[in-house]
Amino acid sequence: MRTEQPKMITLSDYRLPDYLINETHLTFELFEDYALVHARLLMQRNPHLDAHLPLLALDGQHLELVSIAVDGQPLSAVDYRLSDSHLELQPRQNTFELSSTVRIEPQKNTALEGLYKSSGMFCTQCEAQGFRKITYYLDRPDVMSRFTTTIHAEKKRYPILLSNGNPIADGEDEHGRHWATWEDPFKKPAYLFAIVAGDLWCVEDSFTTMSGRAVALRIYVEPENIDKCQHAMDSLKNAMRWDEEVYGREYDLDIFMIVAVNDFNMGAMENKGLNIFNSSCVLAKAETATDAAHQRVEGVVAHEYFHNWSGNRVTCRDWFQLSLKEGFTVFRDSEFSADMNSRVVKRIEDVAYLRTHQFAEDAGPMAHPVRPAQYMEISNFYTLTIYEKGAEVVRMLHTLLGADTFRKGSDLYFERHDGQAVTCDDFIAAMEAVSGIDLEQFKRWYSQAGTPELQVSDSYDAATQTYQLQVKQSCPDTPEQSNKLPFVIPLSMALLNKQGAALPLQLQGESAAVLDERVLSVTEAEQTFTFINVAEQPLPSLLRGFSAPVQLRFDYSRDDLLFLLQHDTDGFNRWEAGQQLALQVLEEVVGQIYDTDEPMFDTRLVDVFAVLLQQEDLDPAMLAEFLALPSTGYIIEQYVHADPLAIYQAREHVSNQLAFALKEPMLARYQALRKASLETPYVAQATDFARRRLQNMLLAYLMRTEDLDILDACVDQFGVADNMTERLAALACLVNSPFTAETEQALESFAERFADDPLVMDQWFSVQAAAGLPNGLERVLHLLHHPAFSIKNPNKVRAVVGAFSTQNTPNFHAIDGSGYAFLADKVIKLDALNPQMAARMLSPLTRWQRFDLHHQEMMQIQLKRIRSCNDLSADLFEVLEKSLAV
Template structure:
């Protein structure tokens, strides 16, 4: 157990740095066991206080100011590894020499080795593991970096900015120099060195500058970089066209590494990526992998301006860069394919990850008030909800004003570390709209619940809509205040036709979707000249990240068929199916046999009849609500009952609709070359959705045939995922074949682990333990740990919540084993144990016991301590 609770950092305690660093000169002599780092920091006083530099795990060999050696009496090494220099002058040059051991860095934060190569990860606080520095985002400096290493071991040596010379040495080493002309915080520093090869292209900016583009990978992976390069080029062009933002260096490098805690990192001019978000070819990557690469490549590139050129003042402002950049990558992806389907998928992700976080022990505002370990706030709330808040502003002021606001924000804040207030102020000034009501979204945790009531007054031909908002209490915030909620809406007549609408006080009716602003706890909106009771269509395009309540099942059925807004059409079908499943779960809990609603069969047949127009949308509409989503709607979750109901519905739909499902499946058989355009992806998604229902109804042979004949990983993995729940040779043969085919490919083998981790078979808990001991399982690799432990705990509610507590024990055992190796990943994996409050008393007690066991571990990392202790609070 911790001897004492780790220190908490509070947003209210922010103070400007005592010293700024104008320029940084770094000289690396790379060695896996003993790398030497010489740093020359040109400092100047910025405010009161001593010169304190962050450090962690550094062996200090020398320290000088303006060439004079600093005596030990002036150097204070703190218990946290920091260095304090006594009696520092108001300006000067501080020079330090430190030794670090990259090969022992299993935390993968700072400088570390992977596969014999050197990589860095400095966000959020990894730079302090490289050299002594005021490691905070509001210290922005210009960097010159010289790297020296053995030529044979490290033929390639990269850092931020532009190359500025290279040469050889008589001892077999060589050197390169990189200069970044733009000031940046230390978290954006990057270094990559080793035996790598590049795939290269060039890009000509709108002003005519030529930029060299390089993707650096291990030898043998060159043929898997084409989609990443194409995504990068499209991202660069899109940012110029949509936001007028042009790339600002002569070279843009991406380096891919398999040992990486995050998805990717936007370091200035040298992005470091998890291989998962770079490498793809049809034989090894699914459509989802291709789409993930496009999204992450775009996201990290867009950070060049929203994150790098304009950065955050402190880590509490993290969503300033992440929420805004997620919004930008969502808009980019929407422009590449179906905007409606992209919105649906983003909302699915928000509800699967962020809504439960808002309702749990780790609930926090988009801009948190405090943290123990900043890595714990790289969360769905900061990223996904943060993007939704940016979208709220975009919806309120419109695209043209939002673009003017972005122009003003960049011009005003370029090369500065700023706050969320700076962003909102730019949007307000550019639009002339008061946006103060949106600040509550940044500072208040929890998901608002929106309820609706309406009445029709026939004599006055008037229809009145009343909206109410409320936010449940969250840890540390029992009392909530109303926030500004844009409600995009329309009205339909009894035949499903769109009605023009006129609010009281308006002179003319307006066609199509209109925007209502709910800014109080309760507001009523009166519509005039309404000939008959209308059907309201609310939250079109999911105009606000709220939970809408009070819509009857009859209206949901009507909207699912008739609404002109594709999101509301999908959402209404989802909510109708969810309400039905909850009723069936309740019946099952009472010991009654749940019935089958014929409306589901009708919905499936209607969806498939019009599927050719937009197969991707049809695939989304065909999917039943996930088990986790349904359980989240229950006051006390019952994972086993939810699973049984969902599987029963899948089986019954497959049986009743087998004719049209099989006809659609056969009609969508792919011929010719694999393509990753939106329509081709949609057709495969719809075909595999049909396959899932057919297999649920007993047609296992269809999945066996698809697995054997598949010409791409999307279809092969879809079939294998279904066979993983089967019995005998139908399961064991394909699983063994898949492992034999792809044992040498880490990314594909991750899929093999995940499929088995999420199986609903009764023997899955025992199989998980066996897989954990498998020779190909490596707890030190974050991707592999997530593929088994994370997939089981987050993707298999049936067995994770087993009555005997074995799922909880497995997760706690894994977290305890992983924490001393990589505390950051351990902290991210422990989260599902925090769901105990929504479980039945017996399961809740078992979950609490495992959390207490984690907390009892000596020298627990700060991140895991914070997650586990807050989960129990």
């Protein structure tokens, strides 16, 4: 059992750094069993502080100090003090040069932080605190320095040597080695540093900026992946153009590089000029990557590129301000993807993910504000709250201020703070300056955790033709926070008449009616909005476009929801009405699931699905969203104490009933779509994504009927598909079916065909790990022994352990607790290898409070078992402590 308590870091304790590093000169000597890092730091006492010279404490972990000198004079052991986390010494003057050499072992670095090896190449991941595993340094984001980096390595093994900035020199060493020097002209914190050394091939292109500068674009990959880069390159150029047109941001270096690596804890990293990506976020072509993978590549490439300004040129002062760069950039990449594809569908996808996962985080033991007040390990705060909720906070500003004012605010923000490390308050201050609006109350979104609830009721007076909306807001208690103050909540709304048309909106006190849609600013705990000249009883369309990340409560009848689904002029709210209708039906079935073998459910759901299937002019992407029932995870979040097995069975029952009732129209539509797919070459664009999405959803429904003709169609789609989207969808249908022989044959042929492609094999793993048929854990245990699986590779862990624990409801939540014990076993093993991954994989068990008493008990047993282990990492320890403290 862990005996010492890791230190808690608090925002209130922030103070300016005692010393600054004006220049950083690094030289790497890379060898097969170790590396030497020579650092020369030009340092000075921070001029914003008093003149006395305090102790200098440099961060450092897992470093073997070889030598150290100040202004060229070597230091002896009595001149400094070493610990497991710091090198401390006493400077004698305000400016000085600190030189050091350390020895590290990248080959043994399974945590994938700092400098490590992936598939034979050297690469780095320094955010948040990985640079301290490379050399002794002030590893904090508010210490910004100009970096010059030289890399020495064996030329035959590592012909490509890359770092941040622009290349300025290269040459040959003796004994078959060579070197390259890179210079970054822009100051940056250490977390944005990167090097890569490997045997890589390159796809090249160029982009001409709005000022006429030519920028070289390069994507580096291992040779076998050279044919999978074009989509990423196209996405990069689209993102560069979009950022110029929408935000006026021009790229600033002569070269922009992306490197794909197989071993990476996250999706990608925005290192200045040298983005390092998880290969799953770069590599994409029709035969090996699904449409969803293509869209993910597009979004992640854009996200990391957009960071060049919202994260690099202007960075965060401290890690509490992480959402300053991540929330803003997620909003930017979401808007980019909306412009590249269907705006409504993108919004639906984002909100569905937010409500299923981030809302769950807000309701759990790890709940924290968008700007946390404290942390033990910053790696635990790369959360959905920071990213997704942070993006929603920025979106609310965009909604409240309007697009033009928001753009002026972002321009001012970049102008004021270029080259600086700043705070969320600085971002808000820029928006206040251009809008003239006091946003002090709005900043509560940064400091208060939890998902606010809006309870809305209405009343209509026919005699006076007035209509009132009564709005109450509240926010549940969260760990360490209670008695929340009112937020500023933009409530986008419209009033619909009996024909579904939006009525003019005139608030009491206004001189004239305004738009048929408007944003109400909800700022008080209770507020009433009175509309006048309302000629008939309207039906409100509330929270249009999901204008705020809140739980909306309004007493819509099922007939109301049917009306909104068919008539609302807001595409998002049409989908939302369908989701709420389906949710009411599903909750009704959940209540019957243990009482009868054949629960009854409202057939109006069948009727409206039948109508939608006949609407040929309806966007196939929207139809696919309408036909998708709420996810099991989202349904679970609607309960105080959920029975996951009953919810899963209820959803399966309703899905089966829909499949049988709508078999004929679904089959007709599937056949038409399949015919179009066979006649159309694969194209990675929105209209084709939509067609294949609907086609595959219909096939999944139809396979539930266990019709042999449909089985033949599924096997045919699997066998003749020219793209991974259709092939993988058909495989998933087979894996979740009772047709054992056809399933085994398909799995075998798939694995044989794609055995040499790690990313495709990850999909093969995931399809099986997520299958909800009986004996799921047995299948997963078998997958762990497959030659393509490695617990040291984060993608493999996510593909098997992650898919099982987050997507396989009946087997993970097995009544005997075996699924929970499996996850606990893997978390314990992972913690010794990669603490970040261990802490993230634990998440499904931390939500134990959401479930019924039996499942709570089973989960707590495993949490306590993990907690009793010796030498837990600080990452895992923090998550366990918060989970069990509730």
